[in-house]
Amino acid sequence: MKPVVELVDVWVELGGHTVLEAITMRVEEGEFVSVVGPNGAGKTTLLKVILGLVAPQRGEVRVFGRPPRDLGRDRARIGYVPQVEEIDLRFPLRVIDVVLMGRYGILGLGRRPRREDRRAALEALELVGIRELAGKLIGELSGGQRQRAFLARALAAKPKLLLLDEPTTGVDPAASESFYELLRKIQEEDVTILMVTHDVGVVSRYVDKVACINRRLVVHGRPEEVVTSEALAEMYGCAALFFHHGRIPHMVVRPHTDFREEGK
Amino acid sequence: MSLLGYVFMQRALIAGTLIGATAGAIGVYVVLRGFSFIGAGIAHAAFGGVAIALLLGIEPLWGALAFSLAVAWAIAYTSRRAAIKEEVAVGILFAASMALGIFLLSFVPGYRADLFGYLFGNILSVSSHDLLVSFVLAGLVFTAVAVLYKEFLFITFDPGMAEVSGFPVGVLQGLLLSLVALTVVLSLRVVGAVLVAALLVIPAATAYQLVQDFHRLLFLSALLGIAEVVGGLIISFYLDTPSGPTIVLLSAALFALVMFLRKRSP
Ligand SMILES: Nc1ncnc2c1ncn2[C@@H]1O[C@H](COP(=O)(O)OP(=O)(O)OP(=O)(O)O)[C@@H](O)[C@H]1O
Ligand SMILES: [Mg+2]
Numbered sequence: 001m002k003p004v005v006e007l008v009d010v011w012v013e014l015g016g017h018t019v020l021e022a023i024t025m026r027v028e029e030g031e032f033v034s035v036v037g038p039n040g041a042g043k044t045t046l047l048k049v050i051l052g053l054v055a056p057q058r059g060e061v062r063v064f065g066r067p068p069r070d071l072g073r074d075r076a077r078i079g080y081v082p083q084v085e086e087i088d089l090r091f092p093l094r095v096i097d098v099v100l101m102g103r104y105g106i107l108g109l110g111r112r113p114r115r116e117d118r119r120a121a122l123e124a125l126e127l128v129g130i131r132e133l134a135g136k137l138i139g140e141l142s143g144g145q146r147q148r149a150f151l152a153r154a155l156a157a158k159p160k161l162l163l164l165d166e167p168t169t170g171v172d173p174a175a176s177e178s179f180y181e182l183l184r185k186i187q188e189e190d191v192t193i194l195m196v197t198h199d200v201g202v203v204s205r206y207v208d209k210v211a212c213i214n215r216r217l218v219v220h221g222r223p224e225e226v227v228t229s230e231a232l233a234e235m236y237g238c239a240a241l242f243f244h245h246g247r248i249p250h251m252v253v254r255p256h257t258d259f260r261e262e263g264k
Numbered sequence: 265m266s267l268l269g270y271v272f273m274q275r276a277l278i279a280g281t282l283i284g285a286t287a288g289a290i291g292v293y294v295v296l297r298g299f300s301f302i303g304a305g306i307a308h309a310a311f312g313g314v315a316i317a318l319l320l321g322i323e324p325l326w327g328a329l330a331f332s333l334a335v336a337w338a339i340a341y342t343s344r345r346a347a348i349k350e351e352v353a354v355g356i357l358f359a360a361s362m363a364l365g366i367f368l369l370s371f372v373p374g375y376r377a378d379l380f381g382y383l384f385g386n387i388l389s390v391s392s393h394d395l396l397v398s399f400v401l402a403g404l405v406f407t408a409v410a411v412l413y414k415e416f417l418f419i420t421f422d423p424g425m426a427e428v429s430g431f432p433v434g435v436l437q438g439l440l441l442s443l444v445a446l447t448v449v450l451s452l453r454v455v456g457a458v459l460v461a462a463l464l465v466i467p468a469a470t471a472y473q474l475v476q477d478f479h480r481l482l483f484l485s486a487l488l489g490i491a492e493v494v495g496g497l498i499i500s501f502y503l504d505t506p507s508g509p510t511i512v513l514l515s516a517a518l519f520a521l522v523m524f525l526r527k528r529s530p
């Protein structure tokens with residue numbers, strides 16, 4: 001198997017603080033990996049490093065075998081669903097227009113979307129199951145529908161690598177689960193998926209691997225290894241317990257008093 | 265004699281149409297991106313440029329153009345690094361430029377009329393040369409918006425994603441702010457430096473209450489801009505008031521009216 005994402009000893013410093021420390025990890029083609037960790041752990045930063053938006057001070061990053069900044073046209077093969085708070089939802093845009101933006105990277109500078117782009121956008125909406133909402137305003141959607149719309153935008157360019165940053169924030173448990181099912185379906189089309197989430201318990205039923213990050217990569221392995229290890233406790237700097245009700249693990253965390261210091 | 269019998273009024277109305285359309289359209293980006301403060305900043309800088317040009321005996325429009333473009337790019341450059349210090353520096357730059365303008369203008373003989381005109385707009389001031397320049401500036405703005413429609417929409421809605429998709433966000437941001445600068449320069453004679461920023465905000469904010477589709481918003485805002493500038497010019501002709509404040513008052517009244525009607529019939 002070929003690695004789609006490869007990080008070797010990656011260090012990132014932002015505003016004088018070390019945000020990522022000696023991260024070494026590989027994501028193989030077709031894998032579905034979740035990235036978990038407390039707030040401020042550097043999860044978003046990790047995605048930005050992979051996207052080439054943040055340059056590491058040290059270490060090597062390769063996406064499809066090349067440094068992310070030298071990807072050129074292959075950049076369009078990466079789909080990205082950013083963390084929700086980065087977008088203004090009062091913006092007067094229809095869902096179809098937002099999804100169409102997923103095609104802009106392929107189009108490049110100065111070229112207008114054409115019929116085939118519109119078709120690809122509608123197909124992506126169909127795939128995520130909200131085609132009938134194409135004409136609605138982005139601000140009119142419910143949380144779950146909106147996340148599907150942004151997933152559709154990421155899928156409109158038919159990416160080979162999909163990066164998602166907390167895509168189920170504010171989405172109810174049932175809708176989250178059907179969102180993960182959908183990602184599984186997309187994974188079957190040979191799409192490699194890296195998803196940041198706080199939904200540690202539930203997500204372990206859908207992913208191949210879990211990467212626990214708290215500035216350092218604490219552990220990276222199969223969900224059953226990670227979930228039963230001490231890793232989560234170490235990572236959150238707190239006591240983490242898993243209860244297994246049948247096949248669904250539930251996590252209970254009890255924060256340490258010095259949790260904030262450890263996060264720094 | 266009717267209002268169209270005066271050549272200066274014909275020129276003012278043609279210039280006003282161009283101003284209303286550009287300010288209305290560019291104002292949509294200004295409002296959606298939360299750039300209102302930046303519009304004011306660029307206008308202040310433009311005024312400093314006018315004063316220096318007058319003092320040196322150059323065409324004031326060139327001074328305004330040079331200063332406002334310089335500030336536009338300074339903002340584009342600093343806004344991409346989150347450091348507050350630089351934002352403050354740009355803020356001081358605006359104010360200093362405006363103060364410098366007024367300070368310098370006091371050394372120009374007969375400055376009072378000029379000063380008042382450039383600050384609040386002068387309906388008599390549009391020469392045939394100005395009109396030519398207006399056509400060129402408005403042409404530039406509309407060509408850029410047409411050619412880079414998708415790019416400007418992208419960086420306004422989601423600059424992060426635009427960067428991920430490989431677009432030169434910094435350069436596009438600079439270009440968009442340059443269009444704000446061109447609009448400011450274009451409007452300076454008729455609307456005045458103090459109130460240009462209002463013209464960049466009010467038509468777009470009014471249109472935003474009426475339509476929720478980006479494309480229609482651009483058109484409606486441009487149409488409202490034209491109606492407000494032309495209407496304001498006509499009123500200022502009959503009442504003999506400075507054109508800038510008249511236009512802005514009319515725009516604000518229309519904004520309030522739309523808001524009131526929308527509240528009553530949701
Ligand atoms: N541009 C920046 N300049 C300085 N520090 C930054 C910058 N961006 C992020 N940081 C810091 O880097 C650390 C990691 O941030 P990051 O956004 O990657 O965390 P995260 O794991 O995604 O957190 P969350 O779960 O809250 O989204 C935080 O301490 C944050 O304050
Ligand atoms: Mg984050």
